[in-house]
Amino acid sequence: MQKNHLSKGLILFLGCLFIASVFLPKGLMADELEDQVRKIAHQLRCPTCQALSVKESEAGLAVNMKNTIRQMLIQGKSEDEILKFFEDRYGEWILRSPRKSGFNLLLWFLPGALILGACLVLLFYMKNRFKKSSREKPIPLSDQEKELVERKIREITRD
Amino acid sequence: MNRKAFFIAGIVISLGLIVIMIYGLFFASNPNSIPSALIDKKAKPFTATTFFGQDINLKMFLGKPVVLNFWASWCVACRAEARILEAAHQQYTPKGAVFIGIAINDTTADSLRFIAKYNKTYLLAPDDQLGTISLDYGVTAVPETFFIDKQGFIRDKVLGSVHFTKIRDFLNEQLEISGN
Numbered sequence: 001m002q003k004n005h006l007s008k009g010l011i012l013f014l015g016c017l018f019i020a021s022v023f024l025p026k027g028l029m030a031d032e033l034e035d036q037v038r039k040i041a042h043q044l045r046c047p048t049c050q051a052l053s054v055k056e057s058e059a060g061l062a063v064n065m066k067n068t069i070r071q072m073l074i075q076g077k078s079e080d081e082i083l084k085f086f087e088d089r090y091g092e093w094i095l096r097s098p099r100k101s102g103f104n105l106l107l108w109f110l111p112g113a114l115i116l117g118a119c120l121v122l123l124f125y126m127k128n129r130f131k132k133s134s135r136e137k138p139i140p141l142s143d144q145e146k147e148l149v150e151r152k153i154r155e156i157t158r159d
Numbered sequence: 160m161n162r163k164a165f166f167i168a169g170i171v172i173s174l175g176l177i178v179i180m181i182y183g184l185f186f187a188s189n190p191n192s193i194p195s196a197l198i199d200k201k202a203k204p205f206t207a208t209t210f211f212g213q214d215i216n217l218k219m220f221l222g223k224p225v226v227l228n229f230w231a232s233w234c235v236a237c238r239a240e241a242r243i244l245e246a247a248h249q250q251y252t253p254k255g256a257v258f259i260g261i262a263i264n265d266t267t268a269d270s271l272r273f274i275a276k277y278n279k280t281y282l283l284a285p286d287d288q289l290g291t292i293s294l295d296y297g298v299t300a301v302p303e304t305f306f307i308d309k310q311g312f313i314r315d316k317v318l319g320s321v322h323f324t325k326i327r328d329f330l331n332e333q334l335e336i337s338g339n
Contacts, residue, residue, distance in 0.1 A: 047299035060231075060264030061298065064290030071289065089297040091196030114172075121165060 037070050040082055045096050053096060195297060195316045202227075202307045203295040207261065207284035210271055215259065215282055217311075224333035225257045225307040226326060229286075229293055231265045232273035234301045240320040241277035247326040248281040256330050261286050263293045263301060309333055 038055050044065065046057035054062045054069075065086070072082050086094050098104045141149065197203075202225075206216045217225070228244055230237040248258040258281035262270045267285060274283055286292045296305060299318065306315040306329045317325060331337070 047297075061290065061293065061300070064264070064294060067289050068291075068294055086294075087196075089196060089295060090299075091194055091297070093194070114176075125165065 033070065033073060036073055036079070037066055040069050040073075040079055041066050043083060043096055044086055045094050047090060047094065195313070197297055197305075197313045198316065200313055202305070202311050202313050203292075205292045205295065207286070207292065209282055209284045210267065210274065213282070215284060217259075217307075220257045221311050222309055223255055223257050224309055224330055225259060225305075226330070227296070227305040227307060228258070228260045228321070229263055229296070229298050229301050229303045230260055231263055231301045232269040233265065236320045237273075237302045238277070240302055240304075241273070241279060243321065243323050243326070245277065245279050245281070247323060247330070251326070251330045251334070252281065254330075254334050254336065256334065258282065259284070261292050263290055263298065 041055035041062075042053050044054040046052045046054050046059055046062045047065075048059035048061050049057055052062075054065045069082055072085065077085075083095065092098060098107060100108055202217060204217050206214065208214050226244070226247070228240075230241075244258060244260070248256075252258060260279065260281060260283040262283065263286045265285065270283070270285060273279075290298075296303075302320060304317045304321040305313050306317075308314050315325075315329065
């Protein structure tokens with residue numbers, strides 16, 4: 001009787017394992033796929049409502065784009081290939097971050113270079129001023145000034 | 160001397176940046192239009208089946224100018240241009256032009272109602288579920304019209320309702336017709 005219970009439990013356990021092995025990986029794969037769809041869709045501008053990414057937009061064309069991304073991923077296409085696919089059809093503006101190549105490098109690095117340049121100029125200028133002021137000898141006081149200072153000191157000490 | 164050089168360099172850099180900013184704001188692009196990456200490129204081939212069961216393939220029309228319009232029954236601007244496109248089709252199809260309308264993100268029933276309401280008689284077909292044709296043409300919104308020349312190259316694109324004069328000028332040039 002107990003043996004019968006044990007074998008039933010074993011069969012149930014193995015059954016659960018089988019079900020998990022069949023469905024769980026698929027579920028995980030589907031989640032991974034959706035994550036990738038979202039990641040790529042986030043990099044694309046919605047052609048209809050351009051303030052939003054394709055990921056955020058529910059416009060018909062954006063939904064079509066998300067479905068196309070999903071299908072291309074299932075077909076084994078890489079992220080770069082998918083982005084290139086849309087760039088070829090829509091132009092570079094479809095990418096929310098311009099590519100870091102060619103003329104765009106100016107866009108990416110010019111602001112940083114300008115800030116760095118300005119800091120260097122400022123540093124150089126301040127260093128020069130400091131050097132100049134430390135090299136300069138103090139201008140001696142005139143007799144009249146000396147007398148004035150002494151008079152003031154006397155007044156202060158008397159008080 | 161050093162100070163003067165710094166001052167001049169600063170002025171030159173600042174002026175340069177202001178010029179770039181003004182160019183970017185007012186001259187680099189028109190904010191009312193989206194540039195198409197496909198102008199002067201070969202039109203992507205596509206096949207579709209019209210709402211009335213006729214198979215069409217863009218290759219079939221090589222040697223003829225094609226006006227390819229993307230539309231939807233729910234699109235207000237498409238109503239405005241529906242009669243314009245039909246009138247242009249009536250005038251230019253007998254002379255050798257081809258008019259194709261691809262419905263996107265629409266139901267067949269709604270599309271058919273729209274076709275009947277505006278008496279559209281040119282080649283009208285739905286895009287597939289993924290919107291393959293509209294994505295291949297980089298469509299940004301409906302209506303959008305592409306002008307494909309006799310050699311199969313996209314020569315122009317109009318976003319929004321297309322004007323009759325635009326169609327007339329393109330087709331007159333392609334079909335070597337003079338006058339209006």
